[in-house]
Amino acid sequence: MNATDTRERILGRMFQDIHKNGFQGLRADRVIADLGITKGALYHYFPSKDAIGLAVIDELIEPSYLQFFRGLEDVDEHPIDLLQKHLQWLANKATPDEIHLGCPLNNLVQEMSPINESFRLRLKVVMDGMINYTTKALERGIRNGQVKADADCAAVAGFMVAGMEGAYGVAKVLMSVVSFHRNIQQLVNYLESFRA
Template sequence: MPVTTRNTDTRRIILDTAQRIMARKGYSAVGINEVLAEAGVPKGSFYHYFASKDAFGEALLQSYFADYLTDMDGILAPSGESAAERLMAYWQQWRQTQSVEECQGKCLAVKLGAEVADLSESMRLALKEGTSAVVDRIERTIADGVEDGSLSIDGEARVVAQALYDMWLGASVMAKIHRSLEPLDTVTTVTRKLLHL
């Protein structure tokens, strides 16, 4: 196996392992040694793959959003369903991922957003880029829904998309605090009203 493939695979294993651990514990509570031990990677090799813990955090978020956006694109891709149906399927998927482990969820934007935005400028920018890409996709789907007549909005698609994303992030945090799906159920109802569904 070529060295570059092995390096890429090992780097990916480290990132995937860190994502699983940090989705439960957060960023600051997890040491690099814990991630490497869980990944089965020798301790001394971390800096071969990442220049610093900050660079590692940035790579972690970039990797997370790349995977997230691929999944999101699959849900929102034009199909036999209306844009409104595809968008509501996305929100349902969001609800399901946030309902696991007593509403502790799996979304790193929810879990790490407030924590790392103050710790690292590069991680904050990775979060900003990733969340902006999510809002871009929501906006496009809303615009498609207005065009196909499956939904309607008051105002601009971008403003509605940003408001929806912000509400879902907030509801996900509240679901974690209350260990209840009620905030996600409430935001589902409000989403339907904003989209006139």
């Protein structure tokens, strides 16, 4: 196995452990034992525990969370349709296990933003990206006559992202997929109110 594969395996398993136990509950020694590698191999790729967490954000969370939102720039489809489809996709793929563990992004935001500025800034990049790409898509919708001209696109985008992440948090504490579906549907309805 080459170095890239080893690094990716380590990062993937660290992400799983962080998602399950939180960053502060990350047990790198347990993960490396499960992978059958040495502590020296781990520190060859990641010199500190913080480096692991920041790499998880930069290399796994940011790309996966922003993939859809970046894609909003490259399509001409109605922005409200696209956003509603994405929300419905999130609701449809939600499983009890996923709801139990919560949203990886939201979990880290809640856990690490108050105590680690490097984490907060990296997580802010992801949140800002979700909001900014949504804002631009809605602004394009206004120009194309698809979105109400008086819509405050930045406020709508910010509320949608806050509602989406909040839906994960509420569903997690209630351990309820039904709650997640219900709250996501309210966001779908909210977006519909801005259709021109």
